[in-house]
Amino acid sequence: MHAYANPARFLRIARWLMPALLAGGIVFAGGALAWGLFYAPAERLQGETVRIIYLHVPSAWLGMLGWGGIAAASFAEIVWRHPLAGVAARAIAVPGAVFTAICLATGSLWGRPAWGTWWVWDGRLTSMLVLLLLYAGYIALAAAAAASGANRRVAAVFGLVGAVNIPIIHYSVIWWNTLHQPPSLSLSGSSMAPGFMWPLLGSTLGFTLLFGAVVLMRMRMLLAGAQADSRLRRKALSAGEAA
Amino acid sequence: MLKPKHQRMVLLAAALTALLAAVLIAAWALRHQASYFYVPSEIKAHPPEADRSVRLGGMVRRGSVHNEADGVTVDFIVSDGRADVPVRFAGIRPALFVEGSGVVAEGHMVQGRFEADNLLAKHDEKYVPREMAGMTAEQARQTVAQTK
Numbered sequence: 335m336h337a338y339a340n341p342a343r344f345l346r347i348a349r350w351l352m353p354a355l356l357a358g359g360i361v362f363a364g365g366a367l368a369w370g371l372f373y374a375p376a377e378r379l380q381g382e383t384v385r386i387i388y389l390h391v392p393s394a395w396l397g398m399l400g401w402g403g404i405a406a407a408s409f410a411e412i413v414w415r416h417p418l419a420g421v422a423a424r425a426i427a428v429p430g431a432v433f434t435a436i437c438l439a440t441g442s443l444w445g446r447p448a449w450g451t452w453w454v455w456d457g458r459l460t461s462m463l464v465l466l467l468l469y470a471g472y473i474a475l476a477a478a479a480a481a482s483g484a485n486r487r488v489a490a491v492f493g494l495v496g497a498v499n500i501p502i503i504h505y506s507v508i509w510w511n512t513l514h515q516p517p518s519l520s521l522s523g524s525s526m527a528p529g530f531m532w533p534l535l536g537s538t539l540g541f542t543l544l545f546g547a548v549v550l551m552r553m554r555m556l557l558a559g560a561q562a563d564s565r566l567r568r569k570a571l572s573a574g575e576a577a
Numbered sequence: 578m579l580k581p582k583h584q585r586m587v588l589l590a591a592a593l594t595a596l597l598a599a600v601l602i603a604a605w606a607l608r609h610q611a612s613y614f615y616v617p618s619e620i621k622a623h624p625p626e627a628d629r630s631v632r633l634g635g636m637v638r639r640g641s642v643h644n645e646a647d648g649v650t651v652d653f654i655v656s657d658g659r660a661d662v663p664v665r666f667a668g669i670r671p672a673l674f675v676e677g678s679g680v681v682a683e684g685h686m687v688q689g690r691f692e693a694d695n696l697l698a699k700h701d702e703k704y705v706p707r708e709m710a711g712m713t714a715e716q717a718r719q720t721v722a723q724t725k
Contacts, residue, residue: 377706377707378705380700387704413585413586448698448700494589495596498597509608510611513614513634516702527705
């Protein structure tokens, strides 16, 4: 685990992994979106509006996966004091929040024609909105800790506590009566015709690769920022000694 | 004696397990309050007060949709398989409002009938291409198997 704690070693891997993820993501997400928008069938009742699913479901998945990543990194940060864990969690938070927002926006656009409403306060929609607010809280906490040099432990604990919302989002449509339908895809099978399922799996894979690429880019950016800061501090220190 | 990092892991795992258990228990306790609508058997078992606005959700019983002569009013039966509630609604219906599909009506009970002020369509988790509409599940499976 600590083999990757060395930032130089991490950066060596990130240097080739990031472009690979980016290229794979563009190919898969682009291809699946083109397939979904132009070649996949229209739905029996919903017609063409069903095509927004190829953006909506990957965004929802990444919003939840992102917080899963923040929670795992926070755990590693608290238990093993892993030096890259906090950087990873901060890097995940912004794209996670963006995909959560895309999920809410596309869901709202889809809800109007399909259900007859832009928004309802049912269990699924509300818990997803809570996830977006949790991301906003996490970003603010982590940024404050980074700016003031304060204890990052607060952000890590917040990342772990916020993770309880993830099973709530998933099970909201199973535990409670909601306007949102239960999941169509699960590990045990699909209640979705293959014509919809394959482009959906393709775009989910593609956006996940893009997400990984963005996270690696942001980790490099945060590490470079920290390095520049410490170099400036060293210079200021030596200039002070020379004077 | 445990190493500090093992101690942290055990403490954190215990805290998270307790937190998750608390949330699961809360979610279970809230299962009625957190629901977006009542199903017909719940409405029948505990009829809401006449002036209280509630949501009723269920399936539109096949063959029950009856359009009134005024062109905007529709009568239909919402069922959850155990109980039926007759519903009346006047207004624009969502495009996905069809017989045999899900619906959520907002309104109140008036003498055994649900007077809806608002109607939302609830679609299920099944996605079926337009070409396969009207086929039975078995026919659709065969079509899929042939076109693979």
